[in-house]
Amino acid sequence: MSITASVKQKNNVHVTGNESAAQTIIFGHGFGSDQTAFAPIVKAFAADYKIVLYDNVGGGKADIDAFNPSRYSTMQGYVTDLSDIIRALQLSDVIYVGHSVSGMIGLLTANKYPEYFSKLILLGSSPRYLNDIATGYTGGFDMETLNSLYSAMSTNYYAWASGFSALVMSNPDQPHLAEAFAATLSAIRPDIALSVAKAIFEMDHRQDLALCTIPSLVVQTSDDVAVPGVVGEYLQQHIPDSQQVNVQATGHFPHIVAPEEVIRAIRSFIQ
Template structure:
């Protein structure tokens, strides 16, 4: 198997859209989600851009055998994966749209290889989810809350997945959104989900923000339990030349519950 073929299999890569387009949009999904979350956005951009979709190792339909707890004990393993995808597919002029943790994965990759990237879109992203009392930083979670979350995941993973999905998706009048997220979350092996959750919720990439040289758009909802509005403000203040848009949506998944708002914001930016 060639290197490219092995990378495609590992990350369940799908390529669509305009194959000879000058720019490529890569969509990166958040924890517990998969590339299918971007269906509405793909439809909006596929006529004008080459589109690359992938699943993070440990989620979606990525190769389960590729998951290594030490490699993915932080998000640098995913940064290496994204770098491998870009190099194997010989991509350039990239517009990277990263939801949640994949926003930071995209930023860290762009910091390492800025020549590949044209634009970054950080969708409900955070550099650190834990509050930091020493620096008066609000991430949205304290260690007690995270310990409770880990215990719930360990005790009854599927019950936790159902409750967590409803909590972060919001939009209780449209329960099918939370049910779909619960399904992708429940498809992840519980031990892998717990390992990845710890890597994400305990990361701290605040110092990396200042090194970003790629024009960046921060898309935030007004009511996101995982990423409070102040985190979006923090990103805008610390990523040079970035700008923030608050979309008219609630929850952590605006690209699912209010895709037109997100599409409009991205179109204006790119």
């Protein structure tokens, strides 16, 4: 198997859109989600851009045997995966759209390999989910809350997945959206989900924001229980060449609940 084929299989990589286009958009999904979450957004850019979709190891249809708790105990394992995908497909001048944790994965990869990237779009992303009393930083969670979350995941994962999905989707008038997220979340092996959740919720990449040299767009909703509005403001203030757009939507999934607004924001930023 060639390196390109093994990378594609590992991360369930799909190349679509206009494959002869000058520029490529890569979409990276958040925890518990997969590449299918971007379907409405992809459709809007498919005519003018090459599109690359992939699943993070530990989720979606990525190779489950590739998951190693040590490798993915920090974001660096995912950074290596993303850079491997870019190299295997021989991409440059990439526009990267990352939801939630993949926003940080994109930024960290761009810090390490700035020559691969032209723009970053961070959808509901956070550099740190834990509050930091010492510095006055609000991330949205305290350790007690996280320990309760881990306990619920360990006790009855599928019940937790159902409740968590409704909470973070935060659109009770559209229950099918939370149900779809619950399905992809429930498809993850519970021990892997717990390992990944700990790596994400306890990360701290605030110091990496100032190192970013790629023009960035921060997309924030209102009432995001995972990433409060102050976190979006923090990103915009600490990423040097960045701007922020607040979309008229609630919850943690702007690309799912308000795709047209997200499409407009991305189009305006990259054109």
